[in-house]
Amino acid sequence: MEQFDAVLLDLMLPGRGGMEVLQDIRREQPLVPVLMMTAFSSVENAVEAMKLGAFHYLPKPFKNEEVLNLVGQAIAQSRLRQENQQLRRALLERHRFERLVGKSKPMQELYRLIEQIAPSRSTVLIQGESGTGKELFAHAIHQRSGRASAPFVVVNCNSIPSELLEANLFGHTRGAFTGATTARKGLFEVADGGSIFIDEISSIRPETQAKLLRVIQEKEFMLLGSTEPIRVDVRIIAATNIDLKTLVERGDFRDDLYYRLNVIVLDLPPLRERVEDIPLLAEHFLQKCAAENGKTIERLSLTVMERLVRYPWPGNVRELENVIERAVVLCEGWMVDVDLLPEEMRSPPSSTLQPLDGPVLPEGTTLNEAVDRFERELIQATLRRTRGVQKRAAEMLGLKPTTLNEKIKRLKVTL
Ligand SMILES: Nc1ncnc2c1ncn2[C@@H]1O[C@H](COP(=O)(O)OP(=O)(O)OP(=O)(O)O)[C@@H](O)[C@H]1O
Ligand SMILES: [Mg+2]
Known part of the structure; x- marks a missing residue:
């Protein structure tokens, strides 16, 4: 497998199913992009293939230029991902002291x-x-x-x-x-x-x-x-x-x-007082546990990262290590998603802007910043519900699509 830049994989193969082969490739060479092809196209297959990390799903018959174009894109994307992984590793190395990981100010002072x-x-x-x-x-x-x-x-x-x-x-x-x-x-x-x-x-x-x-x-x-x-x-x-x-x-x-x-x-310091170390530690434990379990998992999803960063971690780094270990053991794909987190960490945190006895302006923010943040969170949540479809989200929010689009740009809303 190591010698290939990309794989074109048929779904119907003699002996083994293409889906199985896809899983093997993802496990052993997660950075090699796989384009699935089949005449028996169906939505379920396409969804499953994408979930397992296929780069694209091509129903037959296809045009040759289309394939060439996709292969080019796939290779370019996989190069970027390789670079990205190397950079993440390098970053982790930079913020290490003996076996300790962490770059927050209190950790640097301790080093x-x-x-x-x-x-x-x-x-x-x-x-x-x-x-x-x-x-x-x-x-x-x-x-x-x-x-x-x-x-x-x-x-x-x-x-x-x-x-x-x-x-x-x-x-x-x-x-x-x-x-x-x-x-x-x-x-x-x-x-x-x-x-x-x-x-x-x-x-x-x-x-x-x-x-x-x-x-x-x-x-x-x-x-x-x-x-x-x-x-x-x-x-x-x-x-x-x-x-x-x-x-x-x-x-x-x-x-x-x-x-x-x-x-x-x-x-x-407890982990909740050095939140900026959480992504780094999570990344470190992901790589460590994946290696120990003989798995190749590329990364944690952005939603997972968001949940980890917001959780108060009463059991500190050991608890974080346990959460990641559990997710790695249960993970069957190339990315850890939110369903692999313990129950209580899965749901999005409720807005922190409305405590029991009425809204309080968070310390160090102005009214405008707080309003922006509230708007951003609301739009983000709605967009997630509509899976990114802005027209639907605009309807739900009672806005004109152009207004919503302007807000998304101004508030830098991400999914
Ligand atoms: N900064 C860090 N970088 C990497 N791993 C860490 C870090 N801090 C803690 N760990 C890991 O978290 C786990 C708990 O750490 P350790 O046993 O040193 O904590 P402790 O303070 O002695 O806890 P306890 O009081 O419960 O014994 C260990 O598996 C350790 O490797
Ligand atoms: Mg101890």
Whole structure:
């Protein structure tokens, strides 16, 4: 397939149906344009072929010039799409920092901060809602430090029972406690020379907090069951999605440990506060999940993008990743459309201009801008309902077609 610029495909073939072949081509070479031809033309076939991503549908008999012309157009369009895809990839590459994707101002500031702090040995505290990328940030710090070739050890304090956490972190001698039939190295020793990422640090119980404080201050610790201190060179990166300060005030977290952790703080903004990263992240997850599932999906539809950008993302980047993964798994075509989004994200958002107790002018807009926006949204919605037929839309809106057309141009209405 790779050697072809375009394919002319008959619907009736010996052995396999043309529709099946079309699907294969779309899956393997989504950028190769396919022109379907058949004498048995029917509207359903044409619709199905177009849905599967055929470039055009030619009923037989056709004129040769017509075919030549279409082939020329198909090749030109596919070149543009190839270029477009390369540009999108390049854009994604440009807005990447280690495994992190994002170009918003807060992300750029965080990248800069990481560059500055990575080389030092200082303890870092990463705070952010669930799914904001705390672990990825911790990894980025490790990668940009001089410790990148040494281990990056992850400990999730929530997933280890608190009575076992100490034994995990510091290790133990043989017979240190019931069940300790052999000696075991702790994660601090495993991480020697590298970094240790202590996730959900808020759930560490007070005794363990005290021992952790000692490692930070003295750079040494003792195996459980031993009094021999062990010296290690480990960079500690801690994370929490609960505000530690509040815990300190309530007496649930040691203040001296808090002050030790609080030297360098990374506050990760929730996704809803950096909306401009959503398309980039969506694109990144689309490519990643498609590759993992052996699918070639070219892009997300514009409507999907619009819904993603407007959704508030309580589960942040992880939730976005899950939504895209689901869509990719369910997707059978070359583009992800709105029907593959979870139910609650499918319907268009209701106008934000009319809250319960009467319209309020959105901050930073003038009356004219707000009216324009309302008009634009109304016209856009109507045009979608009429599938772009302006004459029908004008009727529905009680406008003359020429007036509607003027408005579409002035307001730059897109479908
Ligand atoms: N900026 C980003 N670029 C690319 N992927 C990201 C980004 N932020 C988060 N992710 C991805 O989102 C998922 C959640 O990230 P991560 O586990 O780092 O979040 P977290 O803040 O540790 O969440 P939790 O508090 O729930 O553990 C991961 O699969 C991660 O790869
Ligand atoms: Mg995490």
